[in-house]
Amino acid sequence: MKKLILALLLLPLVVLTSCKPKDSDPAPEPEPEPVTPTLQVDNTVAMDADHRVIYEMNLYNFTSQGTLAAAQARLQELRTLGVDIVWLMPIQTRSTKSKIGTLGSPYALKNYKELNKDHGTTADLKNFVNEAHRLGMEVWLDWVPNHTGLDNIWVTEHPEYYTWKDNKMVHPNGYGDVWQLEYSNADMRNAMIDAMLYWVREFGIDGYRIDYISSPTIPVTFWSEAIPAIKQAAGDKRFWMLGEADFVDKKGLYQEDFDYDYAWGFHDNVAQKVGTGTSASTLKSWCQTLVKNINYRNLDRMLYLTNHDDGNDGKNYFGDFGNNVPLMTVLEFTLYGMPLLYNGQEIGYRPIQDYFSKSVINWNSVNVKIKNTIRVLVALRHTQAALGGGVEANRPAIRFLSPDVNTVFAYEKKKGDNTVVVILNLGTSAVNVTIPDVEEGAYNQVLCSETVSTDVSTITEVALSATAPVNIGAKGYLVLIKK
Numbered sequence: 001m002k003k004l005i006l007a008l009l010l011l012p013l014v015v016l017t018s019c020k021p022k023d024s025d026p027a028p029e030p031e032p033e034p035v036t037p038t039l040q041v042d043n044t045v046a047m048d049a050d051h052r053v054i055y056e057m058n059l060y061n062f063t064s065q066g067t068l069a070a071a072q073a074r075l076q077e078l079r080t081l082g083v084d085i086v087w088l089m090p091i092q093t094r095s096t097k098s099k100i101g102t103l104g105s106p107y108a109l110k111n112y113k114e115l116n117k118d119h120g121t122t123a124d125l126k127n128f129v130n131e132a133h134r135l136g137m138e139v140w141l142d143w144v145p146n147h148t149g150l151d152n153i154w155v156t157e158h159p160e161y162y163t164w165k166d167n168k169m170v171h172p173n174g175y176g177d178v179w180q181l182e183y184s185n186a187d188m189r190n191a192m193i194d195a196m197l198y199w200v201r202e203f204g205i206d207g208y209r210i211d212y213i214s215s216p217t218i219p220v221t222f223w224s225e226a227i228p229a230i231k232q233a234a235g236d237k238r239f240w241m242l243g244e245a246d247f248v249d250k251k252g253l254y255q256e257d258f259d260y261d262y263a264w265g266f267h268d269n270v271a272q273k274v275g276t277g278t279s280a281s282t283l284k285s286w287c288q289t290l291v292k293n294i295n296y297r298n299l300d301r302m303l304y305l306t307n308h309d310d311g312n313d314g315k316n317y318f319g320d321f322g323n324n325v326p327l328m329t330v331l332e333f334t335l336y337g338m339p340l341l342y343n344g345q346e347i348g349y350r351p352i353q354d355y356f357s358k359s360v361i362n363w364n365s366v367n368v369k370i371k372n373t374i375r376v377l378v379a380l381r382h383t384q385a386a387l388g389g390g391v392e393a394n395r396p397a398i399r400f401l402s403p404d405v406n407t408v409f410a411y412e413k414k415k416g417d418n419t420v421v422v423i424l425n426l427g428t429s430a431v432n433v434t435i436p437d438v439e440e441g442a443y444n445q446v447l448c449s450e451t452v453s454t455d456v457s458t459i460t461e462v463a464l465s466a467t468a469p470v471n472i473g474a475k476g477y478l479v480l481i482k483k
Contacts (some may be wrong), residue, residue: 044382050390052084068124079135082378095149101356108149112195119309140207146215147178161188177482207240214245220252276322280409299335311352333377386413405433419482432469
């Protein structure tokens with residue numbers, strides 16, 4: 001029997017012999033009742049860096065106070081869920097000139113080296129980072145290298161740091177609240193690197209998420225200057241870099257020392273071409289395109305269902321995916337790369353969050369099915385070798401299966417002796433589906449859409465075969481691990 005990396009309760013061992021007890025022997029003890037094996041959910045730890053979960057936090061919306069201290073008080077909740085990385089949206093002072101909304105944009109900064117006082121003090125940030133580290137989590141900051149707010153300190157101190165046209169500074173992409181930085185200016189590049197080093201040296205952060213890295217005005221060579229300097233400043237600690245782009249759009253970035261990019265095109269195509277629909281073949285096609293991209297041999301990717309940009313078009317992930325949200329969440333956690341959870345996603349929060357104004361999450365508004373599904377998925381992500389990400393050499397193998405129902409999408413993930421089968425029904429009715437090319441044998445069913453609302457830990461032993469049908473509910477999902 002293949003070894004499963006599950007927290008199973010050990011079944012008691014009964015040794016049978018052919019000897020009859022003597023008259024003087026005591027009566028044999030009755031055999032104990034068999035114990036149902038269970039899955040450990042919550043408080044799991046990733047087996048390695050390729051099995052981590054990242055969480056994007058908007059401090060203004062995460063708590064009613066909007067402070068680092070208030071967020072720090074809730075870090076244990078994220079650790080219990082199994083979050084490995086907390087990515088903070090920009091925490092620097094926001095520009096107030098021509099600001100959007102009541103807060104202004106977090107991506108229009110007034111000072112790269114000044115903490116937003118609404119979030120607290122530098123001591124609060126140090127405490128936040130130290131507590132995250134104590135709990136075994138990393139802290140990554142958001143960085144905005146392409147532009148600054150209109151009243152950034154550089155505007156008056158170093159106007160030469162900006163792009164000018166017809167004696168006027170330039171608004172990138174027509175964004176009226178920011179000015180475009182000029183990367184042909186070596187002093188500006190050095191000042192940008194110095195600002196990035198400040199947060200590494202002073203606060204011990206563990207990574208950067210780089211905003212709008214695909215900007216045509218930022219030369220790829222800048223990152224060959226910046227990243228080595230940042231990683232050197234981090235010392236012996238592994239420092240991580242995530243770029244906000246599909247690097248397919250800017251191939252030169254493949255040569256730089258990034259660890260992750262966004263699977264942006266994959267998300268948008270699935271949202272637009274599958275969305276709330278029922279076509280398993282369309283979903284399969286985009287998943288095949290994602291995993292077969294040869295450009296990602298030495299780079300991992302971040303998969304997401306939602307993030308802070310969701311809602312800018314007037315709808316968020318529930319608007320994009322509707323009743324497919326729970327099964328798409330399963331896809332996000334099991335298909336490929338590193339999964340992202342965004343502010344409130346862990347409770348299935350539906351309202352659109354505005355980052356130009358406060359939109360504090362109502363943490364009592366819980367979708368139990370989605371919450372429990374995510375709890376199980378985080379545990380499986382942490383403990384199943386077949387559900388990791390990483391560079392090509394470390395990735396699990398994936399095989400797309402051929403269900404005989406056109407609303408059902410299924411795939412097998414395998415690494416070493418660990419095999420995981422995922423079955424998703426995009427249809428609006430329950431079905432009995434046969435999967436002729438499934439690897440036959442005994443499996444542990446560890447996630448079922450029909451029971452997860454009330455039970456997150458019971459493991460059901462089932463058999464899969466090429467001819468026996470599997471029942472799966474409407475908009476349902478199953479995750480099974482081969483025994």
